[in-house]
Amino acid sequence: MKLDERHLIQLAAVVQAGGVTEGAAMLGLTQPAVSRTLAMLEKRLGEPLFVKGRRPLQPTPLGRALADHGQAMLVAARKASSLVDGFRHGRTGVVRVGGTPFFMDALISGMIAEFQNAAPDVRIEQSYGYLPDLRAAIDADRIDLAICPIDVLDEGSGMRFQELLPGRNVVACRVTHPLLLKRKLAPAELLDYPWIAPPSGSPLFADLHSLVLSLGATEAKIRYSGGSLVSAINYLKASDALTILPHSVVFAYRNDKSITALPVNIPHPERALGLLRRTEEIRVPAVEAFCAHIRKSFEDLRHLIKRHEQAVIWSL
Amino acid sequence: MKLDERHLIQLAAVVQAGGVTEGAAMLGLTQPAVSRTLAMLEKRLGEPLFVKGRRPLQPTPLGRALADHGQAMLVAARKASSLVDGFRHGRTGVVRVGGTPFFMDALISGMIAEFQNAAPDVRIEQSYGYLPDLRAAIDADRIDLAICPIDVLDEGSGMRFQELLPGRNVVACRVTHPLLLKRKLAPAELLDYPWIAPPSGSPLFADLHSLVLSLGATEAKIRYSGGSLVSAINYLKASDALTILPHSVVFAYRNDKSITALPVNIPHPERALGLLRRTEEIRVPAVEAFCAHIRKSFEDLRHLIKRHEQAVIWSL
DNA sequence: TATTTAATATACCTGATTGCTATGAAGCTC
DNA sequence: GAGCTTCATAGCAATCAGGTATATTAAATA
Incomplete structure (x- = not known):
């Protein structure tokens, strides 16, 4: 016997609410709609779901048992909804980030922690590598973004590069x-x-x-x-x-x-630390949010460095 | 974000099957129907559910997460279906039976055990009482049937009586x-x-x-x-x-x-042991099956008694 | 690389279903 | 029994789910 999931959910709502009207309201539907659904269900099953003629609407054993399954669907539906909402705002999901070991260890790991203070349900999967590996990983969709020093990005590679810090x-x-x-x-x-x-x-x-x-x-x-x-x-x-x-x-x-x-000038590399991603990346909000956080963090870092150096100059 | 449960189930099937065609088949649908559902879902979400251009159809993280919830609904739906099927054949449910203590203890309890050998998923809730209580219990829908001696049943009481054994x-x-x-x-x-x-x-x-x-x-x-x-x-x-x-x-x-x-004749009562139920009882298959079993058991018992007495006569 | 094959996406159509409003019927409460 | 609440029914519009037929795309093979 095939049952429409929607019907079971409505049944569950009615049983839980203790009445058709309230159950309908719980789902944002009108009473007649739900009432008809129940009538259809009973007709199809050939079995009543509620005992007739009792006002505090009382389900039959079958009605109650089916409502339990409907309840399971209802919670699954709710969870799915909130999952989507969370995902859309970047509050849920997985971000796979690769990077060069020193930067990841010294800077990024702390930024990840800060990010997750705001988005605790986003899981971060970190991996290490240098430019060639990271590019390959992005291409193969093993990571969502890379954070690494890069000198020049050949066009048409399907990659996008955003500078985070000048090379120094x-x-x-x-x-x-x-x-x-x-x-x-x-x-x-x-x-x-x-x-x-x-x-x-x-x-x-x-x-x-x-x-x-x-x-x-x-x-x-x-x-x-x-x-x-x-x-x-x-x-x-x-x-x-x-x-x-x-x-x-x-x-x-x-x-x-x-x-x-050491207070000694050495040649700085023709290279900048940056964020590398696919240009035609499917927009995963969690990844977007993470990248935004990383860029923000590096911007803050730049200011901090500048202020720090000025302070040093002052103190000299 | 409100999601149609049906869509999630289809998504789950596709993810599980690893392909639209197979997933559709799993649900008894055609491939275009499911394909369109997925397209609609992606459009509504604004997020892809599968990574494009890979043939062993690979879900995105969001797709996989949603599919998990769909899977939950799918199993709930399956369970509900089998529940209904079981219920319709009287293999599932609850039977609330009341009766006079002596008969319940001596005869009915054993018959219940036999019944459940064939229908293990039907729960029997037994209670004790005499005719007035039992009638009231049936009226108030506290029990589904009563097994008790009864002399005369007034018409129009909404009750049905079926004789099981003559009073003796x-x-x-x-x-x-x-x-x-x-x-x-x-x-x-x-x-x-x-x-x-x-x-x-x-x-x-x-x-x-x-x-x-x-x-x-x-x-x-x-x-x-x-x-x-x-x-x-x-x-x-x-x-x-x-x-x-x-x-x-x-x-x-x-x-x-x-x-x-004792081999002594005493007046037998104007009363027979019987099954008492509401006439307009909603037909609960499990109850029907149980009643059938009880009647069958008593019929067997009658034959057994008859054979036994003939044997006793022969042996005299 | 060209060809074949399998799988997925699209187009179009039909019937079922859902949702609504309006209204009648049935219980409960006082 | 009057009044109130709740449930059931009817009618209607719109949507949607499902189907078949077909185009498109990706994988497999020569």
Whole structure:
């Protein structure tokens, strides 16, 4: 016996409300509509759903049992509705974000936490990678967006790039580093200290190479490599080693007061940190909201950096 | 956002089946119908439910989440359907049966067990009472049927009566009772022994009274009263007391070989055990099936009694 | 790469169903 | 029994769900 789901829901509402009129109102329908539905149901079933002639409308056992199933449908329908509403406002869903390890660890993870304070029902699936992998992942729809440094985006790739921060690297060291005591720092002195190599394959690795070249050398004294950001920072804290890091990453650790940037200018890369997405991406509100949050966060970060630097200048 | 339940179910079927065509088939619909439903859904939501251009049809996160809710509705709908089917064949439901204690305990309880061997999903709610209570209970729709002795049913009461067994009482005693040894049993001797009184209010109680009167006395030596059937039987087994019982009840205990009926004729009541129901009862299949089973069981019982008595005659 | 094949989308039509308003019938309350 | 509330019925308009036929698209194969 095939039953119309709508009918069962109306039945459930009536049983729950204890009357046709109220049940109809609960569903935003008129009483005659629901009344007819019940009459049709009874006719089709050949069985009554309510005992006749009792005013506090009393369901038969069958009526009650069917109403229970209708109730299940009703709650499913409600849940589906609220799911859609949540989804539309970006309050629900999944965002798959990929990015380069250092930025993700230093900056993005915290921004994700902030985002989820406002949108707790959006799940974030993070993954790591560098530009080629990330592009492939976006193409294959394994991630919704990537956050990574990028120099130039070839047109027609179906990708959209939005800059978040200009590229700017610094040489990082611990706050007790001897070079910080020098009144005047000769760039060549950098080569006197051991270096931590950024992950191979990362843009930073290439930047380190060109830095070394600009210093007139062919290679630095690489003593440690392969570690994640935390490993590098910890190593940095415990030694006089140097490494190259994005300025924003060092900035993010400013409250630690354990690492800082050397006051030495190094060539900044022709590259900016940015948001990479498909242009013809199906507009997933949660993803939109997340991207908006990330952009907002970086904008705030830019201002913060600017204010911070002015403060430093003032204090000099 | 209001969503049509039917649409969600179709979505669920498609997601589950992994294709529109198969999903449609699963629901007994054609492919275009379901295809259009999905298109409409996507249009209304403003969000895609499936990622385009992939043949092993792949739902978007939203599509999958909505399909889950649709799945819930689908199982509810299936359950409702099977509920109705079960109900129509009397395989599901509740039967509320009232009856006089002795018959219920001695005969009906066993028949209920047999019935449920065939219809395990029908719940039986048993209650006790005598005719006036039972009639009131039927009227108030507290029970679906009553099984009790009844003499005459006034017309126009909205009740229907179906005879199950003719009224026939016997004097019961334990198998080692001294009166059973007597070659010829004078009815007056019955009064020499102590008696167990049936529950006050029961027809049997009235029968005992008229039996005593027919023996020329005004009252028997009542030593025990108020007990249920089991109490009475146990008392009977442990003493030379007598009591009046329906023949069928004593018959039901024949395999116990602990109580029996005295070979003495006593007036049988103008009353028959029967099934009492409302005439305009809404036809609940489970109730119908149960009544049919009860009538069948009593018919079998009648034959059994007849065969049993013939065997007894042969053996004499 | 061209061709075939399977699956999905679209177009169009019909009948059923839903929703409404208006109104009659039936219970409950006092 | 009067008045009030609630349920049932009738009639009507609009929508929608379902069907068949067909175009389009994506996958599979040569």
